[in-house]
Amino acid sequence: MKSLHPDTIDQAASAVRRFGYDRSRLATGIVHLGLGAFHRAHQALYTEAAIARGDLRWGVAGVHLRGRRMADALAAQGLLYSVTERGAGEPATRIVGALRAAWFAPEQLATVLAALADPGVAVVTTTVTEKGYAPRPADGALDFQDPDIAHDLAHPEAPRSTLGLLAAGIAARAADAPLTLLCCDNMASNGDSLRRLLLQYAEAVNPALARRIDAEIAFPNTMVDRIVPAATPESLDWAASRLGLRDEAALVCEPFSQWVIEDRFAAARPEWEAGGALFTSDVRPFQALKLSLLNGSHSALAYLGQLRGRETVAEAMADAPLAAFVRRLMVDDLLPGLERPAGLDVPGYCRALIERFENPALGHRTRQIASDGSQKVPVRWLPALRRAAGTERPWLERALAAWLHYLCEERDEAGRALVIADPGAPMLAARLRAAGSARAAVAAALDALGMADSGAALSDRLARHLATLRNGGTTALFGRGIDASAATPPQPGGILP
Ligand code: CS2
Numbered sequence: 001m002k003s004l005h006p007d008t009i010d011q012a013a014s015a016v017r018r019f020g021y022d023r024s025r026l027a028t029g030i031v032h033l034g035l036g037a038f039h040r041a042h043q044a045l046y047t048e049a050a051i052a053r054g055d056l057r058w059g060v061a062g063v064h065l066r067g068r069r070m071a072d073a074l075a076a077q078g079l080l081y082s083v084t085e086r087g088a089g090e091p092a093t094r095i096v097g098a099l100r101a102a103w104f105a106p107e108q109l110a111t112v113l114a115a116l117a118d119p120g121v122a123v124v125t126t127t128v129t130e131k132g133y134a135p136r137p138a139d140g141a142l143d144f145q146d147p148d149i150a151h152d153l154a155h156p157e158a159p160r161s162t163l164g165l166l167a168a169g170i171a172a173r174a175a176d177a178p179l180t181l182l183c184c185d186n187m188a189s190n191g192d193s194l195r196r197l198l199l200q201y202a203e204a205v206n207p208a209l210a211r212r213i214d215a216e217i218a219f220p221n222t223m224v225d226r227i228v229p230a231a232t233p234e235s236l237d238w239a240a241s242r243l244g245l246r247d248e249a250a251l252v253c254e255p256f257s258q259w260v261i262e263d264r265f266a267a268a269r270p271e272w273e274a275g276g277a278l279f280t281s282d283v284r285p286f287q288a289l290k291l292s293l294l295n296g297s298h299s300a301l302a303y304l305g306q307l308r309g310r311e312t313v314a315e316a317m318a319d320a321p322l323a324a325f326v327r328r329l330m331v332d333d334l335l336p337g338l339e340r341p342a343g344l345d346v347p348g349y350c351r352a353l354i355e356r357f358e359n360p361a362l363g364h365r366t367r368q369i370a371s372d373g374s375q376k377v378p379v380r381w382l383p384a385l386r387r388a389a390g391t392e393r394p395w396l397e398r399a400l401a402a403w404l405h406y407l408c409e410e411r412d413e414a415g416r417a418l419v420i421a422d423p424g425a426p427m428l429a430a431r432l433r434a435a436g437s438a439r440a441a442v443a444a445a446l447d448a449l450g451m452a453d454s455g456a457a458l459s460d461r462l463a464r465h466l467a468t469l470r471n472g473g474t475t476a477l478f479g480r481g482i483d484a485s486a487a488t489p490p491q492p493g494g495i496l497p
Helices: 037-041 043-052 069-076 109-117 147-154 162-171 190-205 207-216 233-243 284-307 313-317 320-334 346-358 366-370 373-380 382-388 394-409 425-434 438-448 456-481
Strands: 028-033 059-064 081-085 092-096 099-104 123-126 179-183 222-225 251-253 258-262 278-280
Touching: 028 043, 028 109, 028 162, 037 043, 037 081, 037 251, 043 059, 043 092, 059 069, 059 109, 069 099, 081 233, 092 233, 099 109, 109 162, 123 162, 147 162, 147 190, 162 190, 162 207, 179 190, 190 207, 222 284, 233 251, 258 284, 284 313, 284 320, 284 346, 284 366, 284 373, 284 382, 284 394, 284 456, 313 320, 313 346, 313 366, 320 346, 320 382, 320 394, 320 456, 373 382, 373 394, 373 425, 382 394, 394 425, 394 438, 394 456, 425 438, 438 456
Parallel strands: 028 059, 028 123, 059 099, 081 251, 123 179, 258 278
Antiparallel strands: 081 092, 222 258
8 A cells, every 4th residue: 555645645535635725835834842643633733724724824843852753754754644533423534734844853953943943933832741841740830850851951052851942942033033832731721831831941041031931922821622542553554444545644533622722922823713723811711621521530531441451431431330430520529619611511511521432433542541640630630629628529539549559559450560651650659659558658649749738538538548449449449329230320410411
């Protein structure tokens, strides 16, 4: 089978949608850091829609920070790739033309820095995962111990970290070239967080640069949402069979996509409305709702799913007690106290989430979602626990205990070793294991999460859940509140089907 390339694009299967604009006239208006699956199946498609309206300023120069494999694969395909939406209906495949470059920063640093400084580039978007900004999980301040940050502070002209790259790029920009940095990662107030962390970094490098960033750069907050599993050999084969061409960068994702953006740009921006983006003056309620209900539930499915041997989210949702647990978690524990975005049908939103999780076509790995828990848990679960202000949140507290148990055990309930990908995990797991009792383990965890003063009652309950997990596993943890034999899950609050 031939490979996807500008020379072969005409041979793609007839049902595949292609771009209609003249790609040779595309300029580079956006630099994107973190050219992973999520960007390519989310922001890039909104940009594609803006370009398709005829504004050819907005081609995307993508930057890989960690591995060069995908940069090479994209380069070999003339920077073309496909995205297939798979849900209940007929799958829809399209070939995306918006990419103008796929660089690997460690080897093309000068090119990347020149692009960040280019006055034609008005927007820099980022998806580098939570840990890519080097926040300390306990308080969100910059982690000066992070090895890449420490490196960049010693060598600011040869940066490795996201913050180091941004600072060096901005330092090289002309004063009259306004720039917007748009953080598209799953963090609360992600634009504000990026701004705070970048200012902390710049302050340590050069206070004058920090003042410039403070005065000149815009950092809108954004809420991004689309489930885009990492590609697998199977998903690549499946995509090739639809496309009629081999595409090593092919992505398969859900049909749902949402992007809510704070309308606060330093200068021009693409007309992302063309792809359905919503511009608003306040993103926070959308963000809080999504991080809590979607990502918070996802993480619970991931840790409990990992412990119960469920490889994918759809398998976890087919595990009746686990699915019932997650419904209750969502409605009883994560939802209370959340500000509801005006006009949003919250029960409908919850029902749609359940359906999205059940999508059997995605093969979204619980292991992938379980990664980086020490960064994700504080964002996804702790706000609801703090809002509870001492009131018991039975399901959320059980989920938290399950995460700690997962970190300590590193095995599922059938005794199989689990792979835990989280740079923050070894230290936390060592503290948990060194603790002489469940109570001491909980104290260590709450301390690491910046929740040391959350009261004895919560600590007691968490210690009890940990002990239950050790003695009886997740089924014992679920307890009587979840009917393990239930074919139809309970209907908490009447919200969910
Ligand atoms: C997931 C997210 O991997 C994870 O942690 O929870 O990537 C999730 O799929 C997206 O945020 C959905 O918008």
